[in-house]
Amino acid sequence: MAQALIDLIKRQFPTAVLETHSQHGDDTLVLNALAWKAVAEFLFSSPDAAMNMLVDLTVVDYPDREPRFEVVAHLHSLSLGHRLRLKARVGNPEGEGAAIASLTEIWASANWAEREAFDMFGVTFTGHPDLRRILMYPEFEGYALRRDYPADKIQPLIPYREIPGIEKVAPFGRDEGMSFGRQVHARWAEDSEDSQAN
Amino acid sequence: MEPIDVELSEAELELPEEPMLLNVGPSHPAMHGTVRCVMELSGELIHRVDVQVGYLHRGFEKMCERGTWAQVFPYVDRCNYVSPMLNNVGFALACEKMLGIEVPERCQWYRMALGELARISDHLTCDGAMAMELGAFTPFLWMIKGREMIWDIMEEETGARLTHSFGRVGGMAAPPTKGFKEQSLAVVEHILSIVSEVEKLMFGNRIFLDRLEDVGVVSAENAISLGWTGPCLRASGVAYDVRKAAPYLKYDEVEFDVPVGEKGDCLDRFIIRLEELKQSVRIIRQSLARMADSGPINVVDPRVMLPPKEEVYNTIEGTIQHFKIVMEGLKIPAGEVYSYTEAGNGELGFYLVSDGSGTPYRVRIRPPCYYITGGLEHVITGQMMADVVPCFGSLNMIGGECDR
Numbered sequence: 001m002a003q004a005l006i007d008l009i010k011r012q013f014p015t016a017v018l019e020t021h022s023q024h025g026d027d028t029l030v031l032n033a034l035a036w037k038a039v040a041e042f043l044f045s046s047p048d049a050a051m052n053m054l055v056d057l058t059v060v061d062y063p064d065r066e067p068r069f070e071v072v073a074h075l076h077s078l079s080l081g082h083r084l085r086l087k088a089r090v091g092n093p094e095g096e097g098a099a100i101a102s103l104t105e106i107w108a109s110a111n112w113a114e115r116e117a118f119d120m121f122g123v124t125f126t127g128h129p130d131l132r133r134i135l136m137y138p139e140f141e142g143y144a145l146r147r148d149y150p151a152d153k154i155q156p157l158i159p160y161r162e163i164p165g166i167e168k169v170a171p172f173g174r175d176e177g178m179s180f181g182r183q184v185h186a187r188w189a190e191d192s193e194d195s196q197a198n
Numbered sequence: 199m200e201p202i203d204v205e206l207s208e209a210e211l212e213l214p215e216e217p218m219l220l221n222v223g224p225s226h227p228a229m230h231g232t233v234r235c236v237m238e239l240s241g242e243l244i245h246r247v248d249v250q251v252g253y254l255h256r257g258f259e260k261m262c263e264r265g266t267w268a269q270v271f272p273y274v275d276r277c278n279y280v281s282p283m284l285n286n287v288g289f290a291l292a293c294e295k296m297l298g299i300e301v302p303e304r305c306q307w308y309r310m311a312l313g314e315l316a317r318i319s320d321h322l323t324c325d326g327a328m329a330m331e332l333g334a335f336t337p338f339l340w341m342i343k344g345r346e347m348i349w350d351i352m353e354e355e356t357g358a359r360l361t362h363s364f365g366r367v368g369g370m371a372a373p374p375t376k377g378f379k380e381q382s383l384a385v386v387e388h389i390l391s392i393v394s395e396v397e398k399l400m401f402g403n404r405i406f407l408d409r410l411e412d413v414g415v416v417s418a419e420n421a422i423s424l425g426w427t428g429p430c431l432r433a434s435g436v437a438y439d440v441r442k443a444a445p446y447l448k449y450d451e452v453e454f455d456v457p458v459g460e461k462g463d464c465l466d467r468f469i470i471r472l473e474e475l476k477q478s479v480r481i482i483r484q485s486l487a488r489m490a491d492s493g494p495i496n497v498v499d500p501r502v503m504l505p506p507k508e509e510v511y512n513t514i515e516g517t518i519q520h521f522k523i524v525m526e527g528l529k530i531p532a533g534e535v536y537s538y539t540e541a542g543n544g545e546l547g548f549y550l551v552s553d554g555s556g557t558p559y560r561v562r563i564r565p566p567c568y569y570i571t572g573g574l575e576h577v578i579t580g581q582m583m584a585d586v587v588p589c590f591g592s593l594n595m596i597g598g599e600c601d602r
Contacts, residue, residue: 023533023534023535024295024296024533024534024535026534026535026536052422052423053422053423053425054425055425055538055545055547055564056425056536056547056549056562056564058549058562060551060559060560060562061560072549072562074536074547074549074564078422078436078438081443083536085536107423107425108420108423108424108425108572108573108576109423109424109425109569109572111572112568112569112571112572113425113569116568120259133252134250134251134252135251135252135255135601135602136252136255137252144257144260145259145260147263149260151257151260151261151263151264
């Protein structure tokens with residue numbers, strides 16, 4: 001079944017499929033990023049594929065590769081019972097220009113999945129109706145799940161709003177309450193000493 | 199004396215014209231996960247809503263990239279903290295799939311029995327909390343009592359009530375204790391009696407039924423599009439259960455039914471959980487009957503298993519093997535896998551990418567809750583403000599799993 005499905009897509013989109021493999025029984029198609037949405041739409045509407053559920057959408061970061069990010073989507077057909085993994089590669093090694101078409105028009109579950117991918121990796125999904133951070137706060141700097149984002153990086157404090165008549169609460173130390181506070185990065189340790197001295 | 203009722207013409211009353219903006223959360227007592235709903239109300243009707251999650255984000259996936267594969271187990275415990283055993287087993291199965299190993303039969307039955315116990319505790323918590331939020335405190339206490347009994351079993355087996363970290367790649371941390379079968383059978387019996395009492399109490403209660411029936415209806419089509427799985431999807435009439443559709447462990451050898459709802463309203467989601475709980479009891483009984491009383495619990499594979507302590511302390515080979523596995527981590531061959539199991543809330547998937555070293559390259563957890571909470575906006579838009587509580591309760595949002 002799965003091989004027949006792969007062949008069907010290859011026939012339908014001869015230039016879009018870059019490579020295929022089926023490691024551990026997971027059939028995978030690596031697509032040209034430009035054909036991402038067209039193939040997804042075909043998989044959704046074609047009766048032979050009937051992929052009515054987008055199970056998951058995520059990104060894997062390979063900083064040494066060009067293109068750098070691999071957008072990975074897992075599709076599932078509840079009526080036919082088969083699964084397929086789609087991949088597309090986007091972005092340059094600096095992590096810029098990573099953009100791919102949004103699948104929100106096809107599956108509603110793509111909405112939050114793509115927001116999370118954007119939040120964590122900075123991949124933009126063109127055509128997404130509401131692309132903003134979801135797990136992190138809006139002022140967060142950088143993209144947390146990129147490989148070059150240090151896990152012990154400490155985010156700058158968000159400045160207080162100036163409201164006349166309300167006194168500020170004393171801010172926490174920079175390493176207070178962070179999950180990796182015990183191992184403050186040297187660069188940040190200097191910073192926090194400076195701020196304490198001030 | 200002055201007349202009490204002052205004549206007021208209608209025109210003098212000033213009613214606000216613009217819709218009212220109401221914040222519910224981040225820690226509203228009726229929201230049992232830390233989530234914030236910004237609602238635009240017109241009267242009592244919800245016009246628009248923005249569901250904001252992330253308050254419990256702890257960087258699960260980032261932390262996984264810093265330790266060894268075995269060090270992920272404590273983290274997955276803290277994803278769904280109501281049924282951590284299911285997460286443990288799910289992650290162990292994903293790693294074993296990459297390694298191409300299968301745990302001994304006794305361990306498979308053991309994992310199933312423990313997993314179903316965890317599922318019962320998950321469903322008891324959800325239904326109990328849902329009833330409590332609607333003012334029915336008694337069933338909540340009964341159900342939490344039942345959950346406590348399950349946690350007693352877990353404590354006996356694993357040493358911890360809640361965060362067991364009991365799964366291992368290639369087996370379990372310890373074999374079942376002597377009294378496990380007896381205690382589990384007695385507890386599930388007790389839980390069935392609790393459930394039947396709850397059913398008698400709740401399904402004759404008009405207030406409870408009125409607040410759930412035809413509230414928060416989600417069609418099968420919408421539920422699938424939203425990526426819902428588990429009890430919420432089945433309540434909408436789609437009989438998709440990973441245990442039936444893609445059996446893992448020994449689920450293809452046990453008999454159980456997949457209960458399916460009709461309307462997809464809050465009441466269906468409430469009933470589905472109670473029905474599933476009874477099916478879990480059936481699975482537990484069969485698993486315990488077929489689990490051998492003795493035999494190996496872990497695979498014999500020096501690549502993944504720690505050697506017995508006598509060897510570690512007395513032989514140089516044992517010491518080196520122990521050192522390598524603890525310091526470098528067990529090596530998982532390079533590649534990628536998507537392994538999925540049925541957790542308390544639906545399909546719990548692990549998409550693992552390995553570069554062949556002892557540290558995961560990427561651990562992506564597919565949390566069922568995240569997608570279910572993503573559908574909350576769809577469920578409560580157009581509903582009354584008061585219906586948010588049963589709708590949210592019936593989705594069983596677990597903050598740890600949703601926000602990771």
